[in-house]
Amino acid sequence: MxxxxxxxxxxxxxxxxxxxxxxxxxxxxxxxxxxxxxxxxxxxxxxxxxxxxxxxxxxxxxxxxxxxxxxxxxxxxxxxxxxxxxxxxxxxxxxxxxxxxxxxxxxxxxxxxxxxxxxxxxxxxxxxxxxxxxxxxxxxxxxxxxxxxxxxxxxxxxxxxxxFLPPTHAEVMPLLVAGGFHAEAGQALLQAADGSIRTLLRLLEDKQYFAFRREVVRRLAEPGDFFETGKWFAEQKEVLPEVFTLISSLLHDLMGLPYGSQPAAVDPEERTALTALAQRLHGRRMLEVLDEFVELRKRSATNCNLQLCFERFLLALV
Structure with a gap:
């Protein structure tokens, strides 16, 4: 370059x-x-x-x-x-x-x-x-x-x-606009990339990423059968760091809702799911979810039953 x-x-x-x-x-x-x-x-x-x-x-x-x-x-x-x-x-x-x-x-x-x-x-x-x-x-x-x-x-x-510091939204916006993304979707992608330009470029080229992202958001907003949803997350072991980064950015956005901020979403469907999740989590509930997420990440680094760990986290979301 x-x-x-x-x-x-x-x-x-x-x-x-x-x-x-x-x-x-x-x-x-x-x-x-x-x-x-x-x-x-x-x-x-x-x-x-x-x-x-x-x-x-x-x-x-x-x-x-x-x-x-x-x-x-x-x-x-x-x-x-x-x-x-x-x-x-x-x-x-x-x-x-x-x-x-x-x-x-x-x-x-x-x-x-x-x-x-x-x-x-x-x-x-x-x-x-x-x-x-x-x-x-x-x-x-x-x-x-x-x-x-x-x-x-x-x-x-x-x-x-x-x-070196991660790039700001303004610094990567020309790249995102060239890829056909509006400002809100661009912010969501940058958060998903955790500030990494390398990861951001990979996400822009990955045609399957957006379907995967929607599935993660949908399962968080509507866990349904905890056994089945926990199993699905456990099966994403190969991309677990990306899953955790995405969940972390979503929780960060949801924490800002009481102060007037809006969660960054890549499309209206994702915004609807995040809004539904935000309505369930507020005040002490959000703090409990954050505590469970921290524990989930800690346990995932050990020889744990990953499915059970995700089931416990999902229970905190409902």
């Missing part, structure tokens, strides 16, 4: 680009923020914009030799460690460290991007620590993590932390 096409964190991105183009970079960065909000994409686009041979105020040209090499992942002075491997092992860290000490021959520097840096095991992190303490001249290391607590404190303390 081109630098000018990135979504969200505009001020942060501009500051980073200014520093990189002026050569006033830190030796090591730690890009923080939840999954899917553009940390990895921004890091790659930042390098392209900084190294572009024909740059403009919008970033990279996309056509010069440097841009072409970066787009094809063949630039000799950039190394990428993406999130395809489950663990980053010590041998890989040693090889990357040796590469960092090589002298760049066109930009005068080398840049290493490590996605999901928390995948480094303790041995890998300790091995990498020496490089972070005494980085090679001209080298820039960008670690990216949605779970920085899994990194050693000594790793975190040696990095310049850059915190």
């Amino acid at each position: 081109r630098f000018k096409d990135l979504i969200g964190n505009a001020g942060l991105r501009k500051s980073l680009l200014t520093a990189f183009r002026a050569g006033r970079t830190h030796s090591t960065y730690l890009f923080l923020g939840k999954d899917g909000i553009g940390k990895w994409t921004t890091a790659r686009a930042l390098v392209a914009a900084a190294w572009c041979e024909q740059p403009d105020e919008n970033g990279d040209c996309g056509q010069c030799p440097s841009c072409v090499k970066l787009a094809q992942d063949v630039h000799p002075e950039l190394r990428l460690v993406d999130a395809t491997e489950r663990i980053i092992k010590i041998d890989q860290i040693r090889e990357l460290t040796e590469w960092l000490w090589l002298k760049g021959f066109s930009t005068g520097r080398r840049i290493l991007l490590v996605d999901a840096a928390e995948r480094m095991n303790p041995q890998s992190q300790n091995c990498f620590l020496k490089t972070l303490e005494e980085p090679p001249p001209g080298a820039v290391i960008i670690l990216i993590s949605a779970n920085p607590g899994a990194l050693l404190p000594t790793i975190r303390s040696r990095c310049q932390k850059v915190r």
Whole structure:
């Protein structure tokens, strides 16, 4: 993705680009923020914009030799460690460290991007620590993590932390309008994506998502047979995080009803179901439902009977 096409964190991105183009970079960065909000994409686009041979105020040209090499992942002075491997092992860290000490021959520097840096095991992190303490001249290391607590404190303390925020509704609205969604439906989708641009793009392309969403809302508003409905939710185990995110956003909306807000719905049918649910939940009832939802999420992380857990939650809704 081109630098000018990135979504969200505009001020942060501009500051980073200014520093990189002026050569006033830190030796090591730690890009923080939840999954899917553009940390990895921004890091790659930042390098392209900084190294572009024909740059403009919008970033990279996309056509010069440097841009072409970066787009094809063949630039000799950039190394990428993406999130395809489950663990980053010590041998890989040693090889990357040796590469960092090589002298760049066109930009005068080398840049290493490590996605999901928390995948480094303790041995890998300790091995990498020496490089972070005494980085090679001209080298820039960008670690990216949605779970920085899994990194050693000594790793975190040696990095310049850059915190990314989820995009706002206004920032993603042009994308949603292009997909044919009105403002309310767009807000509902952004909430369902939990602020993740990656998830939002996937939802926009998923033709089955909206039918699935309507089914979740319908079963929450009208549980009917608790055994059957609990069984249905338990069978969604493969997409349980998405189910929980959707339920969480719906409950958040319903909590705002007494204060004049309206639940974001993707269509009139969903609005009708949510309105019916809201009429049953108010005051202490809503607090009880929230408590049950918290317990449901906790139990789901254990070896529990998921169907029984959902049945208990559904009972709180009626």
